[in-house]
Amino acid sequence: MRENPGTGASAEPHRLLRRQQARVPTLPEYLKQVRVQQKPKLSRRNAESKTGVSEHYIRDIETGQRQPSAHTIEQLIAGYQLIPPQARHVRELLAPPIDLTPTETLHSQVHRSQGLLDHMSILEDRGVLAAYVDPLLNVLLLNKHMLRAYPRLDEVGNVAPWIFGPYSRGVLTDRANEADQVVALLKAVMGRHRNAPQTTHLLSRLRPNNDFNRIWTTRTRIAYGRETTDYLRWRDQITGERFAASIYSTDVEVPDVVLYLAFHKRDNDIRGDT
Structure with missing residues (x-):
């Protein structure tokens, strides 16, 4: 797409x-x-x-x-x-670049791992937004809560093109911050895996976007994670409610796979805490 x-x-x-x-x-x-x-x-x-x-x-x-x-x-x-x-x-x-497991291989490994599938089911039952991704944010598996917050992310297949594409408009209530975050993260990951075919492919998807190019070429920020107080903020497309979430990431049993979790509550409640 x-x-x-x-x-x-x-x-x-x-x-x-x-x-x-x-x-x-x-x-x-x-x-x-x-x-x-x-x-x-x-x-x-x-x-x-x-x-x-x-x-x-x-x-x-x-x-x-x-x-x-x-x-x-x-x-x-x-x-x-x-x-x-x-x-x-x-x-x-x-340092020398580091190889990255092909996305198709990681997708197969995640979907064959009963432990990872069971953990995703538990998170879904608890109402936690969750997704397995590779270091370049290619989506390997996500639960229904994450898909509701990120409509059609499963079709786009990667968080970065979703943020810079049309589906995030009207969903992300601080889209500029998310764009800056994802560029800073991708610069770090692509530097480490600069010879990986996935790096070249993702850049070819993002390069036609003027906003992406502007941020990439004019900012030197690098990120290897995200502060839990730097909330992801979005509007639910069904109810219109605004939510905010602390983002956590952790490695799992499959190398080159990361689990992203978002613990959310109403945005007004979080703003009132700060």
């Missing part, structure tokens, strides 16, 4: 959008991005004084002509004052 592209950057010239297409994360590109997005913006000469790495060496790293050492990477992390998720991302981009 093809999702309609977003409209947030539709007024930008087509030529500009072509130059700012989302690409698989690389160490040279990310290091350049964090340098130029420093406040104030750092030239390579000023970056040399902050990091202790020569201007010419920084240029060669950013253009892919030299592979930095681990020591140099630590100098850049300290000089650019990267926060822990960004620093981890840089280190993972320096």
Whole structure:
């Protein structure tokens, strides 16, 4: 199924959008991005004084002509004052990429695991929103509560295109936050699994969306999880009620499979707690 592209950057010239297409994360590109997005913006000469790495060496790293050492990477992390998720991302981009189990294999393993199926049934009986996904947020199995909160997610097959596509409009009440969250998460995961075919395939699905490209190419945020107080907020499409949920994720018995749980209550109740 093809999702309609977003409209947030539709007024930008087509030529500009072509130059700012989302690409698989690389160490040279990310290091350049964090340098130029420093406040104030750092030239390579000023970056040399902050990091202790020569201007010419920084240029060669950013253009892919030299592979930095681990020591140099630590100098850049300290000089650019990267926060822990960004620093981890840089280190993972320096390390060799990690393979990722094909989505079809994971789907089969989840549906053959009686333990995982039984656990999903228990969560459904308890009214907990739950889904098994792979690290790239490809949906492997979800319960009826999650499907009610994310209408037609089973058809779209991945959380990210669902968020940036038409089905999330009128459902997510803080869609901008969810878009920012999913991009930060995907950057981390795609950096780790940058050679996986699933990474290339998902980016090809998301790239036609102008909003996705804008966030991907202009922000350096990286996420390896989500604060439980950063609530997912949505409107029930049947009753019109607004809900909010704390999101939890945990690994399960099948490698490369993650269980996502959402413990929800009425949004007004949560806002009243804060």
